[in-house]
Amino acid sequence: MSALRLASLLAAGLVLVSVLATVYRVLDVVGDPTDVLGLAAVIIVAATLGARLFGVRQAAITAGGLLAVGLGWYLAELPTENTFALAVHVEYVLALLSGRSILEIVNVEQWLLAVTPAPVFLTWFLALRHRYVLAAVAGGSAVGFVVLTGDATLPVATMGCVGALALLGFGTLERAGGTISDADVVVVVLAVAVGASLSITLVPQEATMTYSPGVGFERATEYATEGTLEADLLATNDRVRIGGRTELSAETRWTVESDRERYWRVGAYDLYTGEGWIRRPNSIAETSVRRAAAETVTQRFTAESRIATVPAAWRPIGVEGIDVRTTVFRGFEPIGSLQPGESYVAESRVIDPSPSQLRRAGDSYPETVTSRFLQVPDSTPDRVAQAAEAVAGDAETPYGTAVRIEGWLKNTKDYSLSIDRPSGDIADSFLFEMEAGYCTYFATTMVVMLRTQGVPARLAVGYTPGERVGDDTWRVRGYNSHSWVEVYFPEVGWVQFDPTPSQPREQAASEQFPDVETASDSESDTGENSEESGSGPTPDAGRVPGWVPDPDSGGSDPAGQSDATDTRTPIPADDSGPTLQDPAINAPSVDRPDRPGWERLLLGSIVVVGLLAGVRRSGAFGRLYRVIWLRWQPRSDPMTDLTRAYDRLEYLFERVHRPRRAGETPRQYFEAIEADERAMTVRRRYEQARYAGEVDPAAADRAVALADAVVAEHVRFVVAGPDSV
Amino acid sequence: MMKPTRRGVVVFALAVTGVVLARLFGPRSLDAVAVPAVVALAAGALQLALAADPSVRRRPLSPTFPGDDHTVSLDVEGGHGVVTLDDAVPEGAIASDPTATVLAPATVSYDVRHEHRGEYVFGPTTVRVHDVFGLFQRTTTAATERAHLVYPPVHDVRERDVLARWLDRGRSTDRQTVSKLREYVPGDSPRDIHWRASARWPDSLLVAEYDADNDETATIAASAPAGAADPMAAATASIAVALLGAGVDVEVTVRDGTASDRMAILSLLARTDHGRPAVGDADITVEAHRSGTVTVTADGRETTFEAMRASRAVGLNSLSEQTDKSDRWTEVIRQ
Structure with a gap:
């Protein structure tokens, strides 16, 4: 196999690696990713055998067959009735291509097992059969698909596209009968492409439209400023983006009139990818039996700026006044956006279970809950589970576990908006490598820790109550956007927890927006985490909203307020959770330098090869060799030494004076350029040796020494031998 | 004149599609599609612009008899890049494959057979120079016309x-x-x-x-x-x-x-x-x-x-x- 053929096959391999890496990453989030590696190996072996046995047409038919069989099996396994409704599937494919992640597909593991073999088989087969352009098309289509769904990260997508480009280049050369040395242009261009792709932004960065199945195309509303916490949490209604440094926005969003102070919830998310949250579509209606006391709370929300969310207290049962769609987990999405002044009324059934109720709830979770809300990516490090276990300590019930974890996070980690986004798993990094973070980090970590302990939990996003501006009126601003935790208890339902330390959070907001009135009085309350519950001495000031358990106040009723309408949740008595100094968890994070991912290593090696090829093409290697050759003469036998000594001098004089002309003898030449006595000596010895056929070693040594000396006078950095003059 | 090939048009369309889709639905990692495409197009255009046209010469053709296979050879010299030759085969000649893609310098040969006598003029040769990715091409014609004689069949004369x-x-x-x-x-x-x-x-x-x-x-x-x-x-x-x-x-x-x-x-x-x-x-x-x-x-x-x-x-x-x-x-x- 020629080197060029090998390069072509490596290019095809690069495309396949890109596709399989994306598939692996997706499968890692939802299940066990090693299956896909085994499948890929089988497919590649099959394609290698097939390339020897049958032709391109049969391969295309085989690939088509694989795809058809796979999709048929997948569709048959779908739990819905409209399996064969073509329009629905077309809509879902369009949604995927418009940026919805593959993770949102129902039964995504089966779907991936069904559709991955065909393009892998076809690409490898075609490359083995020297049909490089077709291989680039086959593999490139698969790469293009995962790029459009947004599941391919930039390095992986670069690998796929540069691999396809390499297939074009090497393939053309191979079919034209070239050799690997003709390929240096290709390699240089590839290296430039890699570097440019990772560093240059060419495409527009703002989306103008969205597509949703059942809805069609809509203008993308951009109401939240990029880069703010609010945008990360609420801008897209199907995912939560966890960023690094973030900002708060002070725009007023809502005026809320409500009998009860609650968090105004926008939605929840169940799928944790390690880097963010995605909501999986759900075709099974959620049911939960409620025994806890419930009352209906009516809220009126008035939009104060253009907005496209519909918050409501948990657990909402209806929204009136605007057109909405229900998203899973009882969230709402407006059809169109709300203009300032538009308002709606939401009705919610509010529950306030007591700790004893929650403790008694047990852990027999329905399958609909365990199948969705215990997911953590397969690649989550074990130490996360170990830490969660250590923090939970000897808690006997899920409720105790939840309380312990919430309290521990609140006490151990600091609040900060200016952090660097970690490169690994968010929960793992927050636990072991970061000292501070903001609400998304706290909430994500708590959910993950609970899930590792078998407690179903999910992330909720929305707004904190906001600034109390009247008896029953709150003003909600951009910086009130928040994320917290919902934990499932059998026969109770979803109960909210908030592991983010609220006082620092409020402080951050007030520092950034000092003109805005916040509940600054709450800072004077001692030792209690208080929500923004208004300004001035009201009966509500300093009270923790009843549905957030407060482990810090060790069992006693805080400062005497109790309201008949708001049932306080008593504190668990056995709050003996781990403290700040627990060594098992607070081991100083090993100061490990961030390992560059394998993607960057691979891409980096391409760039390095390109640089080497470029250098070689420019002749720099040859020149470098010459530079060293002139200055350093390793010794071998006398004849060679003497000849080389002479050659060095001739080369030197060629560069310094002029080349020796054809027909000019060495003597004439040296005399013409007026070489000094040492050079003449070397020349004489050289000529004598050439005609005599033998050389005296001592004479050779001397010649080399003289040559070193002469060269040293004209250039720098001569490596002189031991006998140098 | 440099022109894009079909492949070049497709790559350009890919880049444009990437930009359009990013504008519509968000950038995702579409830079990885658009940027390498643009780099390849730029590099291809540059390489082709710098590449000199190769010289194509036809080797002499000695006369043959009908039914015999003979080889037509063209020598390609000079120039850089990938060269595709398309030789004009006269009517009445049965040629195996008068088109070939090579890297200069090289020799392109193909077999021809004639069934009838006559004077056959081979050439001119269409020369297409591509860049190494095959995105752009430049077409010239090399004047390689040469006549080839096919003698009439000579039969053994027995009856004298x-x-x-x-x-x-x-x-x-x-x-x-x-x-x-x-x-x-x-x-x-x-x-x-x-x-x-x-x-x-x-x-x-x-x-x-x-x-x-x-x-x-x-x-x-x-x-x-x-x-x-x-x-x-x-x-x-x-x-x-x-x-x-x-x-x-x-x-x-x-x-x-x-x-x-x-x-x-x-x-x-x-x-x-x-x-x-x-x-x-x-x-x-x-x-x-x-x-x-x-x-x-x-x-x-x-x-x-x-x-x-x-x-x-x-x-x-x-x-x-x-x-x-x-x-x-x-x-x-x-x-």
């Missing part, structure tokens, strides 16, 4: 009654007086080699020409109606070669002209078309008929060429057999 007069004389010629000596040319009868004279000159063979030969030249006049020129040419060529092989001087006249030595006769007969020669009478008259039969009249006797010839067309083989035998003699001499 009609030509007996000349052939016998050629055999029984008194070979005492040598009128001149000349160098051996492949195709000469080995009987004419003058060994004694050749022995004096190493590395060469001398052929003697005798007095007795000079007297009479066999003149052949050949004519054919439209559509029957091929059988006429084949018959005339076979007769002429047979006579020449027997040492008889031949002069062939057709409508287009006259020729006397073997190469000239074959070339003339390769090109000639139907018609009647202007000459009056000739020793041997070859007349083709519309049906395809050829009447040969000589020495008062008339016969058809089919009756005269062997069952298979020997053509080049018989000539080359003669040549081979001569070469063997040459080897013997030289040793």
Whole structure:
């Protein structure tokens, strides 16, 4: 196999690696990713055998067959009735291509097992059969698909596209009968492409439209400023983006009139990818039996700026006044956006279970809950589970576990908006490598820790109550956007927890927006985490909203307020959770330098090869060799030494004076350029040796020494031998 | 002029699609699609702009006989980048594959076969230079036109009654007086080699020409109606070669002209078309008929060429057999 053929096959391999890496990453989030590696190996072996046995047409038919069989099996396994409704599937494919992640597909593991073999088989087969352009098309289509769904990260997508480009280049050369040395242009261009792709932004960065199945195309509303916490949490209604440094926005969003102070919830998310949250579509209606006391709370929300969310207290049962769609987990999405002044009324059934109720709830979770809300990516490090276990300590019930974890996070980690986004798993990094973070980090970590302990939990996003501006009126601003935790208890339902330390959070907001009135009085309350519950001495000031358990106040009723309408949740008595100094968890994070991912290593090696090829093409290697050759003469036998000594001098004089002309003898030449006595000596010895056929070693040594000396006078950095003059 | 190829258009469309989709639905990692595409397009355009056009030269084509495969070769030199040659093959020639993609410098060859005699002009060659990714191309035409002669088939003439007069004389010629000596040319009868004279000159063979030969030249006049020129040419060529092989001087006249030595006769007969020669009478008259039969009249006797010839067309083989035998003699001499 020629080197060029090998390069072509490596290019095809690069495309396949890109596709399989994306598939692996997706499968890692939802299940066990090693299956896909085994499948890929089988497919590649099959394609290698097939390339020897049958032709391109049969391969295309085989690939088509694989795809058809796979999709048929997948569709048959779908739990819905409209399996064969073509329009629905077309809509879902369009949604995927418009940026919805593959993770949102129902039964995504089966779907991936069904559709991955065909393009892998076809690409490898075609490359083995020297049909490089077709291989680039086959593999490139698969790469293009995962790029459009947004599941391919930039390095992986670069690998796929540069691999396809390499297939074009090497393939053309191979079919034209070239050799690997003709390929240096290709390699240089590839290296430039890699570097440019990772560093240059060419495409527009703002989306103008969205597509949703059942809805069609809509203008993308951009109401939240990029880069703010609010945008990360609420801008897209199907995912939560966890960023690094973030900002708060002070725009007023809502005026809320409500009998009860609650968090105004926008939605929840169940799928944790390690880097963010995605909501999986759900075709099974959620049911939960409620025994806890419930009352209906009516809220009126008035939009104060253009907005496209519909918050409501948990657990909402209806929204009136605007057109909405229900998203899973009882969230709402407006059809169109709300203009300032538009308002709606939401009705919610509010529950306030007591700790004893929650403790008694047990852990027999329905399958609909365990199948969705215990997911953590397969690649989550074990130490996360170990830490969660250590923090939970000897808690006997899920409720105790939840309380312990919430309290521990609140006490151990600091609040900060200016952090660097970690490169690994968010929960793992927050636990072991970061000292501070903001609400998304706290909430994500708590959910993950609970899930590792078998407690179903999910992330909720929305707004904190906001600034109390009247008896029953709150003003909600951009910086009130928040994320917290919902934990499932059998026969109770979803109960909210908030592991983010609220006082620092409020402080951050007030520092950034000092003109805005916040509940600054709450800072004077001692030792209690208080929500923004208004300004001035009201009966509500300093009270923790009843549905957030407060482990810090060790069992006693805080400062005497109790309201008949708001049932306080008593504190668990056995709050003996781990403290700040627990060594098992607070081991100083090993100061490990961030390992560059394998993607960057691979891409980096391409760039390095390109640089080497470029250098070689420019002749720099040859020149470098010459530079060293002139200055350093390793010794071998006398004849060679003497000849080389002479050659060095001739080369030197060629560069310094002029080349020796054809027909000019060495003597004439040296005399013409007026070489000094040492050079003449070397020349004489050289000529004598050439005609005599033998050389005296001592004479050779001397010649080399003289040559070193002469060269040293004209250039720098001569490596002189031991006998140098 | 540099133009994008189909591949180049597709790559450009990919880049544009990436930008459009990013504008519509968000950037995702579409930079990885658009940026390498743009880089490749820029690099390809640059490489092609810097690449010089290669020079394409056709190797000489020696004449062949119908039914024989011969190789047409084009030498590509200079220039950089990938070069695709597309040679213009004349009508009537069956070429294996006149298109090839190579890296300069290289030689492109393909096989051609002709079924009929004639003068075939190969070329010009269309030269397309691509960049190494195949995204842009520049097309020029190399003037590589060259004519290739396909002689008429030469059949072995067995039945010699009609030509007996000349052939016998050629055999029984008194070979005492040598009128001149000349160098051996492949195709000469080995009987004419003058060994004694050749022995004096190493590395060469001398052929003697005798007095007795000079007297009479066999003149052949050949004519054919439209559509029957091929059988006429084949018959005339076979007769002429047979006579020449027997040492008889031949002069062939057709409508287009006259020729006397073997190469000239074959070339003339390769090109000639139907018609009647202007000459009056000739020793041997070859007349083709519309049906395809050829009447040969000589020495008062008339016969058809089919009756005269062997069952298979020997053509080049018989000539080359003669040549081979001569070469063997040459080897013997030289040793």
